[in-house]
Amino acid sequence: MKSMRQCLALLLALALCLSLLSGCAGKKKNNPAPDAASSAAVEAEQSASAAETEPAAESGSAAASESAAASEGAESIAQETSAAASVEAEPQAAPAADAPYDTSAKMDVTGVDFDALSQLDNTSMDYGFAKDDRDELNRPNGIYYYDRFYKDHGGVTHIDTTEDLIFLTMDEGYEAGHTNDILDTLKEKNVKSVFFITKQFYDEHPELIQRMIDEGHIIGNHSCAHKAGGMPQLGAQAQYEDYKWLNDAVYEKFGYQMKLFRFPEGVSSPQSCELLNQMGYKSVFWSFAYRDFVLDDQMDPADALDQCLDQLHPGAIYLLHAVSATNTEILADFIDSARAGGYEFGVFPVETAPALQ
Numbered sequence: 001m002k003s004m005r006q007c008l009a010l011l012l013a014l015a016l017c018l019s020l021l022s023g024c025a026g027k028k029k030n031n032p033a034p035d036a037a038s039s040a041a042v043e044a045e046q047s048a049s050a051a052e053t054e055p056a057a058e059s060g061s062a063a064a065s066e067s068a069a070a071s072e073g074a075e076s077i078a079q080e081t082s083a084a085a086s087v088e089a090e091p092q093a094a095p096a097a098d099a100p101y102d103t104s105a106k107m108d109v110t111g112v113d114f115d116a117l118s119q120l121d122n123t124s125m126d127y128g129f130a131k132d133d134r135d136e137l138n139r140p141n142g143i144y145y146y147d148r149f150y151k152d153h154g155g156v157t158h159i160d161t162t163e164d165l166i167f168l169t170m171d172e173g174y175e176a177g178h179t180n181d182i183l184d185t186l187k188e189k190n191v192k193s194v195f196f197i198t199k200q201f202y203d204e205h206p207e208l209i210q211r212m213i214d215e216g217h218i219i220g221n222h223s224c225a226h227k228a229g230g231m232p233q234l235g236a237q238a239q240y241e242d243y244k245w246l247n248d249a250v251y252e253k254f255g256y257q258m259k260l261f262r263f264p265e266g267v268s269s270p271q272s273c274e275l276l277n278q279m280g281y282k283s284v285f286w287s288f289a290y291r292d293f294v295l296d297d298q299m300d301p302a303d304a305l306d307q308c309l310d311q312l313h314p315g316a317i318y319l320l321h322a323v324s325a326t327n328t329e330i331l332a333d334f335i336d337s338a339r340a341g342g343y344e345f346g347v348f349p350v351e352t353a354p355a356l357q
Contacts (some may be wrong), residue, residue, distance in 0.1 A: 047256065053176055064215065073279065094222055101350040103213070103256050109244055109279040117164070117236045117278075120271040124232045127266030131311070137162065138313040143287050149270055152278035159315035160286040165346040166316040166338065169194040169284065171262060172201045173226055175297060176323035179208050182331060183215065189335045191345045192216050194284070194320070196262040199224035199246055206253065213256055220260035221246050230267025236275055243279060259350050260284050286319035293321040305330045309337055315349075 129142020150157070172179065172195050186193055195212050197219060200239040202209065212219060223231060224242045230237050242262065251257055261281045263272070273283045288311050292299065297337060299307075304326045308318070320327045337344065 002203050022274075036183045040181050062137060072221075074132075093188050099328075100218075100347055101257075101259060105279045106251055107247075107257050107259065109281075110248055112275060114236055114240075116272055117275055120269075120274055122232050122236070122269045122271035124230045124267050125269055126230075127268065128265070131192060134163075134313075134314050138311065139315075140287055142312075143285075146285065150268070150273050150283060153270055153273035153283070154281065155268075155273045155283040155285060157285045158313075158317055159346070159349065161315040164314055165342045166312065166314075167194075167348045168192075168318050168320070169196065169262070169348065170320050170322045171222060172197045172219070172307075172322050173222065174183055174198070174200050174323065175205050176251055176325075177326040178325065179205070180211075181328050183208075183211055183217075183320055183337075186217070186332045187215055189332060191335055191352070192347045192350045194220050195259070196220040196222035196261060197246075197250075198222045198226050198264075202224075202246065202249060202253075209250075209254060213254055218260065218350070219250065219254075219256055219258055220262055221250075221258045221281065222262050223264055226264040230265055231263060232267065232269040232272045236271060239272060239275055240279070243276065243281070243317070247279075260348070272296065284317065286317040287313065289319040292324040293324075295323060297325060298326045301326050301329045305333055305337070308334050309341070311342055312338060312341060323346075 036044075104241065106254055128145060129140045129145070133141045135141055138157065146155070146157050149155070168191060169180070170193050193308065195209075195217055197209060201222075209219060221243060224246050225231070225234070227234060231242070234242070247258055259281055261276050261283050263283065269282065276283050288308070290299070290304065290307055291297075292304070310328070320331075324327075338345070
């Protein structure tokens with residue numbers, strides 16, 4: 001019996017031990033220890049999870065970086081382009097000034113008081129002066145005599161300045177085959193001129209007028225008739241119709257409003273100047289001219305150049321004729337020599353002060 005009881009007690013003890021061991025095993029299974037392999041798996045899962053959210057952020061960051069880089073690049077390119085454009089746009093000579101008035105604004109030339117004009121002297125006056133009578137600035141004193149007659153009627157004989165500025169004007173009564181060469185030289189030297197055209201020139205050479213306009217020169221009215229002996233002999237009404245015809249024709253064909261006038265042969269009168277003044281025109285005379293308009297009696301180029309240079313003076317208005325082969329030949333040398341002597345060529349002042357190129 002005693003042996004039986006001992007055996008039963010031993011079996012119960014073993015059963016209890018087995019039960020205890022089974023409980024511990026269950027606890028270990030429900031709460032496994034984080035061994036190295038499971039730690040790696042957790043880190044991998046966390047990395048994968050992070051990878052699912054970070055690409056968008058990284059993409060946005062990269063896009064922002066690329067956008068910033070593109071912006072910086074565009075700004076850099078713009079700066080380089082602007083700098084390059086500035087370098088390319090800057091000529092060796094000073095740049096040409098803008099047109100001194102709005103050439104596209106049509107002017108009303110109809111407001112003329114013919115009754116008032118009839119009270120003014122219409123005696124024809126030749127424009128001329130002694131070239132060896134000069135003031136301290138080398139200006140011909142004769143120009144001041146004409147100023148007394150014309151300055152109150154929009155007439156100008158020279159530009160009133162002490163600066164070493166000169167103003168080039170050319171009369172275009174007709175074409176003798178030199179104007180394109182003259183324009184080539186002016187373009188090369190970056191000089192602007194006033195070209196006074198007649199109806200004949202308008203009728204026969206519109207392409208040259210268009211080139212003058214395109215290259216920044218000023219177009220002036222030189223009349224339709226270019227009347228021998230002077231325009232005043234026609235009377236105020238006939239002059240008005242002559243000047244208005246060319247004024248309107250040039251505007252209609254080129255969209256260009258002329259505002260400067262030059263009297264054929266320089267013959268004018270206070271009445272004629274006031275007529276143009278009321279039409280909105282300025283009558284342009286000159287303070288330098290020489291006998292350059294006779295085609296078969298041209299001055300020797302060297303002598304002509306010396307004469308042009310000897311009479312340089314501040315505010316000079318140079319009258320040259322575009323029909324002259326001599327003028328065409330010496331033009332580049334005249335420009336270079338005048339500049340070497342300290343002078344510059346201005347853009348003729350129409351409604352503004354003299355402007356350097």
